[in-house]
Amino acid sequence: MSQENSLFNIGVVERETGIGKDTLRVWERRYGFPAPVRDQNEERLYPGEQVDRLRLIKRLLDIGMRPVKVVGLSLPELNALLNEAPKNDPGYSPELFEFVELIKAHQGGALRIALNLALFRQGLPEFLSKTISPLNQLVGEAWLRGEIRVFEEHLYSEQVTSVLRAAIASIRNPAGTPRVLLTTLPGEEHSLGLLMAEATLSLSGAQCTMLGVQTPIGEIVLAAQAHQADIVALSFTLSMPPLQIKSGLQQLRQALPRQVALWAGGSGVARQRKPEDGVQYLGALSDLTEALDLLRQG
Amino acid sequence: MSQENSLFNIGVVERETGIGKDTLRVWERRYGFPAPVRDQNEERLYPGEQVDRLRLIKRLLDIGMRPVKVVGLSLPELNALLNEAPKNDPGYSPELFEFVELIKAHQGGALRIALNLALFRQGLPEFLSKTISPLNQLVGEAWLRGEIRVFEEHLYSEQVTSVLRAAIASIRNPAGTPRVLLTTLPGEEHSLGLLMAEATLSLSGAQCTMLGVQTPIGEIVLAAQAHQADIVALSFTLSMPPLQIKSGLQQLRQALPRQVALWAGGSGVARQRKPEDGVQYLGALSDLTEALDLLRQG
């Protein structure tokens, strides 16, 4: 792997893995992993190899595994577990693997061109549902298997962002209805889902106001008021802890006026067990246009 | 203000303000602020008003004030302090205030159009140095004075991002030299600085690979290798703690091959006291083109 010799303190590990300090310490106590060395001051120093393992563990937890089953397993054991795991292979189209090959070959420019070709061949809705969505999943799975690295995922995200932003710029509708405010809650730093939603909604004639990621709850309320938004749309990835999603949606729903609809989408909300009252959960992008039609009729 | 009645637990406050849990607790012990109420379980609950104050305090610390001077002051006292503070007013051009007015009026579309006009009137380098850079500062100061809100800043960032990304898309040079890898370290989540750098470098004929924000240090090293980068360029805002910047640059410099240059820019690095060995600090965007020319000659 990388940085075999490097040592990281607990703050750096928290930032690099997204696992909180408290959690890192309590895992060590309960499961015996991670097992950092100590400096002269009895402070934890995590070897780079363990940080890599923690990143993998984080992703496994994100897809639903339980800590007691995965924290503490060695890398070979983790990989064995991955191969055993039920593969819900939705039969990826061969074209998708070509994109993955471009990522692995670090051909950022070629990747963007190929994505653009697919966009204009398929049209935006199909491009999002048949190419980008499954490709996101495929890339995530390839990362789990160790086939692609974090920086390669970053490269991929960047190219998709570039393509989607260009598309949105050309279909934006400043006078559309309803008015939709797009953002994420603090803690959710991924914007790809938002861009996909903005593209879909804009194409359906809605007027989108993008606020970017991590808007404080109180500010979302003010923004909805200022823009007279009919809908506040939030996006959640798997990296967002389910509890934070739940309480965030509760707080926001309570603070938002009744007549403003609250929509939540992304892989993070698919996990939510009990739906919140007054929050519309959107599992797929197609649900977005449906919900939009419904709202326009009602 | 907003959310007068809402109560937030310490985890939410950490995420919403960017101030760590440990820091929040130790401030309470030392300065008597924040002064959260407790729930039935003796856990801290911060009133929304105090969260707003904490956000302001965070920004004041970011611009160089000391905790003992600002943590614990009431809102009126903080505002008084702001008015006393030496105004290093660089004589903002009147045009800039028109942009601010558009932000205050929540005219996102008009703002983007106005920015685009300025871009094509001034040309990219002048647009960045004479419009975007001072406007960023102006917006930040207006926030400090309570004239604009967080969500309005988000709106502004989004429009600038949109304009810059469109510009970059049209001047990108896939065969340029040198090769530059652009990203931020974990903890730095702002990408505007990166986009400004990418625009500047692309215009100067460099080949830019954007990795987005928050790439782990080990992954930056691998990415530099994969792309045969000549330069790794990082961006830091004021919200990034100086200590994290310092140690991050040290670690990265150590892990990166000698022949790969490491450039660091943004308002966050202007604060750094002692420069790191082997790291080029770029205070302004103009330094970027200079450094590029120098590197091409040498």
Next chain:
DNA sequence: TCATGATTATGTCCTAGACAAATTTGACTT
């Protein structure tokens, strides 16, 4: 006026315990 050493300020880390909420387990019923 500038450098140098002493002092204070500051963020981050430590241990060890606790608890609410979520999930799993297991018994029981339909």
Next chain:
DNA sequence: AAGTCAAATTTGTCTAGGACATAATCATGA
């Protein structure tokens, strides 16, 4: 076999209060 409910377990996050390295400020002397 499948559903329901309560008990048991798991899990993340919070608490207190102490400690220390390093940065910033202050005081002293050249």
